[in-house]
Amino acid sequence: MSKLNWSKKYIILMRIYVLVFLFCFSAIGYSQETEEDVVKKAVNDFFVGFHQKDSVKMQHSVAKDVIMQTITKDKQGRTYVKTEMYDDFVNSIISIPQDAVFEEKLGELNIQIDGEMSHVWSPYEFWYNGTFSHCGVNSIQMVKLDGIWKIVYLIDTRRKENCIK
Numbered sequence: 210m211s212k213l214n215w216s217k218k219y220i221i222l223m224r225i226y227v228l229v230f231l232f233c234f235s236a237i238g239y240s241q242e243t244e245e246d247v248v249k250k251a252v253n254d255f256f257v258g259f260h261q262k263d264s265v266k267m268q269h270s271v272a273k274d275v276i277m278q279t280i281t282k283d284k285q286g287r288t289y290v291k292t293e294m295y296d297d298f299v300n301s302i303i304s305i306p307q308d309a310v311f312e313e314k315l316g317e318l319n320i321q322i323d324g325e326m327s328h329v330w331s332p333y334e335f336w337y338n339g340t341f342s343h344c345g346v347n348s349i350q351m352v353k354l355d356g357i358w359k360i361v362y363l364i365d366t367r368r369k370e371n372c373i374k
Contacts, residue, residue, distance in 0.1 A: 267299060335367075
């Protein structure tokens with residue numbers, strides 16, 4: 210009888226081991242990073258560098274010939290596209306006084322991927338020293354170069370009203 214009990218215990222123990230193994234294996238399968246996660250991380254890395262005024266971190270996130278543009282309005286209210294050289298953009302960021310606090314609060318990232326190209330669309334709010342400055346949308350084009358997602362084109366809108374929360 211004790212032999213039978215031991216066999217039953219062994220079978221139950223083996224079933225538990227198999228279930229634990231299958232659970233762990235399935236959890237590992239689900240924890241793998243998707244391509245969308247990698248794109249999102251690349252965008253977030255750029256903005257971490259931006260907030261830290263870290264030109265090296267920002268440079269790691271962009272392609273060599275990145276294009277940066279803003280859709281804005283002139284004093285007469287006419288819409289135009291302003292192109293900014295990347296180096297001028299970086300210089301403007303790193304020249305912000307050390308005691309100044311700025312944050313571009315990104316909304317949900319809408320990411321589309323086709324092979325080696327991705328598009329990221331995200332509403333944002335920009336805050337400077339705790340005061341709302343402006344809002345808009347970032348449209349970011351990325352290309353996977355040598356296995357790394359890089360920003361090749363960033364265009365944004367800027368306004369002070371009708372902000373998307």
